[in-house]
Amino acid sequence: MSRIELTNLRKEYGNVVAVNDLNLTIEDGEFIVLVGPSGCGKTTTLRMIAGFEDPTAGEIRLDGSIVNDLEPRDRDLGMVFQSHALFPHKNVADNIVFGLRMQKVGKEEQRRKMHEVAELVRISHLLAKMPGQCSGGESQRIALARTLVTEPSNFLLDEPLSSLDAKLRRELRAECDRLHEQLQKTFVYVTHDQEEAMTLADRIVVMDAGEIVQMGSPIDIYSNPVSYFVADFFGNPAMNLIEGEFVQNGSAEFRSDSFTVSLPEKYKDISPGKGTFGIRPENVQVSKANGGDTRNIGLVEPLGKDTLLYFETAAERPFVAIVEGTESHSSGEPVELSFPGDNMFLFDGTGDRIRA
Amino acid sequence: MSMTMTQKRNVFSVFRYFVLTIWLLIVAFPIFWMVSTSFKPDREWFSWPPVYITENATLQNYLTVWTDFNEYSTNEETKELGQYTQSLQRPWEALGNSTLIAGIATLLAVLFGSVLAYGVSRHQILSEKRMFQLLMLRMVPPIVLIAPISLWYRQIGLLDSIPGLVILYFLTSLPYAVWMSKSFIDEVPREMEHAAEILGASRWRTIWEVVLPLVRSGLVATFLFILILTWSEYLLALLLSKTDVLTLPIELSKYQGSTEGRVYGRQAALSVGITIPLVFVGLLIRKHLARGFSFGMVRR
CATH class of the missing domain: 3.40.50.300 (P-loop containing nucleotide triphosphate hydrolases)
Structure with a gap:
């Protein structure tokens, strides 16, 4: 003992x-x-x-x-x-x-x-x-x-x-x-x-x-x-963390220079102001361009089992998505990104997690 | 025409050896000259062109300096000189004094210096400023200290005594001892001591089994460095003790007179005798010296 x-x-x-x-x-x-x-x-x-x-x-x-x-x-x-x-x-x-x-x-x-x-x-x-x-x-x-x-x-x-x-x-x-x-x-x-x-x-x-x-x-x-600190520290590749602000515009939204994300129902009472939107690369859903908001793949990094896709953003750090290694993607290809509401992490201006 | 890298490297290598050889000759020449002169008969001391290696090698200089110092020289020509120097020469006593004084002062300096250095290295018992002040102590020209010290020494009865010189040599070499041994102790990673401690070793045990073996070579190098300084110290010895306590450098200076000039052969013979003990000590501890003077013995 x-x-x-x-x-x-x-x-x-x-x-x-x-x-x-x-x-x-x-x-x-x-x-x-x-x-x-x-x-x-x-x-x-x-x-x-x-x-x-x-x-x-x-x-x-x-x-x-x-x-x-x-x-x-x-x-x-x-x-x-x-x-x-x-x-x-x-x-x-x-x-x-x-x-x-x-x-x-x-x-x-x-x-x-x-x-x-x-x-x-x-x-x-x-x-x-x-x-x-x-x-x-x-x-x-x-x-x-x-x-x-x-x-x-x-x-x-x-x-x-x-x-x-x-x-x-x-x-x-x-x-x-x-x-x-x-x-x-x-x-x-x-x-x-x-x-x-x-x-x-x-x-x-x-x-x-x-x-x-x-x-x-x-x-x-x-x-x-x-x-924010813990979210950023754990995980490789690190969680995508995008600085921006939360706005109430009929419904709750997150806006930054690169992304506008409508927040799920549970965040409907979020108070407006500066904050950070986070999502882990493996939770980002990548689909073929289908009439929605598209962006072009930057670097493609195949690791075998997985493939990392990098997207240029207004921020210094590129946005990363992980897809199955069997999917084929090429640099410059337009795709649509979506973020499942259950896997989003929101942090307020001081870096504390915002919970619904 | 351009040279290949190998050619350039060869040229550089030749140049380097050339410079090193010249440097070696410059450094080694006085030693050669000392040994050579010590075997020359007196008429060759000043001869021109100079005699580099005498064909009339004699031990007379050695005999006069080390054994016949109380006898008149048998050589008629140097009879005058012999007379002049005869009554004053006490080489064996000077050798004894020097050994005692330099030996004890150096031992004390290394002992106290390394203990102090350990405290500074591990527990910052002296601030950086104090450490510098300690070193500045060495920057003071000894001559400015002579007057107050001799007055003070006269009062407390240390003038012209062995303890008087030991104390002074110990104090003047302490800064070197602290600085040098600190540089070696600093090289022993703190974590190594912590490892020993957490494995159950006491503080003393840790110093004895871990720190000391790692700094031993450095301390030996420090010892020799300070021994050389104190062994050949002249000024303090001359002014603080000239009649009763005679050291080798003072003894050496006595082989010259105002009218006769330097008695080169005798001085050379005495010099060889003074040098041999240091060379001997150096040989005894040579395996430590290479490591100690390279200042990088702890592999991490």
């Missing part, structure tokens, strides 16, 4: 508030991902849990007892760093047993556990090497092994994959998932990569400017964003 509770956690650097009265309870065995753009306070939060930063105010509880004043080593945590932070002057085996040596585990036991964990993350062939001789992916596996071997109740992972290339990242992401399944320990994972957050998390905590903006399961965050 291990539960991490953060109560009114706050961190200030001079006049800058890095973490603003954060409240979060992480349940035993949960895989939680803190995600947000750089500077949002996610890493500072993690470092406060680890004990490398003292909170300005607030409490950190592990298993119900306050640990604010405990040294990192007394908190029953393991941590994996972005830079791997392997000891370059010790070979891989010595790196792995470092934690066990600090815990004064017997030599025999050390060896047994080291081989066990090396097996688990598939680095048995590297034990005699120096970290400098290992690749980035191997280094991160070694860093994982070094943490796993001490059997902490909670794992903190600070952007562990962001220094690796895309293919390795996917591979090690799966590895993280597998380890979590196998160990059933609490994982707190920090990343700025929405895709990592979506694929790994039991629960995503979206942070911005030191505060939690939304918390929920990946699918909940994806299909029900609370604000």
Whole structure:
């Protein structure tokens, strides 16, 4: 049983508030991902849990007892760093047993556990090497092994994959998932990569400017964003977000330089003013020109299973639609776009979601 | 006519080696001249055209400087010189003093300097401004400090004493020690220490097992750098201690007189003797030096 509770956690650097009265309870065995753009306070939060930063105010509880004043080593945590932070002057085996040596585990036991964990993350062939001789992916596996071997109740992972290339990242992401399944320990994972957050998390905590903006399961965050910020952050390609204004002109409408959309019945009482209209590329319906309002396809990007269609708009960002890869389209072709009312997202001038 | 890239590269390479060779000759020549002169008999010291490698090699200079310094020279021609220098020369005592003073001062400077540097690097115990002030301390010409320090030293009885010079050398090399070792400590990523700490290591354990092994080469390089400075320091030694406590550079300066001029052969022989300990220390720690002076030993 291990539960991490953060109560009114706050961190200030001079006049800058890095973490603003954060409240979060992480349940035993949960895989939680803190995600947000750089500077949002996610890493500072993690470092406060680890004990490398003292909170300005607030409490950190592990298993119900306050640990604010405990040294990192007394908190029953393991941590994996972005830079791997392997000891370059010790070979891989010595790196792995470092934690066990600090815990004064017997030599025999050390060896047994080291081989066990090396097996688990598939680095048995590297034990005699120096970290400098290992690749980035191997280094991160070694860093994982070094943490796993001490059997902490909670794992903190600070952007562990962001220094690796895309293919390795996917591979090690799966590895993280597998380890979590196998160990059933609490994982707190920090990343700025929405895709990592979506694929790994039991629960995503979206942070911005030191505060939690939304918390929920990946699918909940994806299909029900609370604000422009969250809507824009999750999804690849990103949600189409068009700045414009809402008008009441007999019926409720959204108007921008590029689009005029009549809003469904549930938004009939929308208050006029500036706002944003959003729709995910996969929800845009593309049909052959049929006497309605047409626009010309710009770039066509076939990805195999899907094809991305780009449309020029008055805004800087092109409008994107995803269609089946089997449909054939060509650049310059006129098509009609329609937006199903259930998949529209509307945001007011401050970026908050407008709900019907 | 245009050259291919390879040709251009070759021309550049030849040019580079040419320049480096000239530079090497310029730097190495005084050392060669020192060694060469130390084996010359006295009539060749000033001869023209100069004798580069003597055919009458003799150990007389070494014997006079290092062993017969209390005897009159057997050579009639230099009898006068021998008389002049005889009573003042104490090379072995100077060697002992220099070893003691430079050794202790350098050790202290590196020890305190690196601890201070760790505090600055990790906990900002000195602001950037203070760090610069520390370095400015080195910019002060030593000569302006001599008067107040010698007055003060006389009062507290440190004038012409070994502790007096040790303290002064320690203080004047501390800025170098702090700045140099800080540059090495800065290279050890903070995360590496955090990794050790969260794996259960205490602060001291972390410094001992993680930081120290990574900065060892740098500290050794710092040690040698400061040792060279203190070993050959002349001005402070001359003015703060000349009668009781004699160091090697002072001893060296005594082989010249107002009428006789420089006694080159003897000075050269003494110089060789002064240089050898430094070369020896350099050889002992050479595997650290290449890494230490390249300022980039931590692979991330």
